[in-house]
Amino acid sequence: MKKLLAIALMASFASTAFAAAQCPAQPKDKWQKEADFKKQLQGQGYQIKKFKVSGNCYEIYGKNKDGKKVEIYFDPVSGKPVKSDIAD
Template structure:
């Protein structure tokens, strides 16, 4: 069992590294983090619009949201942390 785990760990690490780099070209803002609005405000805004938030993360320039949109579709979306405008992936 330990040998199986040792084989799986490098695969998981490789997958997570490729996943992280897949979003490397999303740029939301160049404003310093001291200018960012709290993520709780974005959470409240999206909830009022009908989103069901599963998880939110902070990237180097965005808020990344994992949720169901108002139509019930599972979605991963990026938002400018200063304006809360949605930013599309390049």
């Protein structure tokens, strides 16, 4: 029984740890241009180490204006964050 509980807990943690952000599917011609969006984020104090398209989202890895490591998913049309992970 303990073994079964441990397996269930590990599976639960694994599924939450790898859950991706959900951005609504929108036509690519409505997305903000990557270069413009990066400049906008840099203007807000972000240091972008990696920028990529993840599903229907823009995703960045880098640091925020406070120097904390971040991983943030953004809606590529509105530019609003939909999911973020900020290291302490």
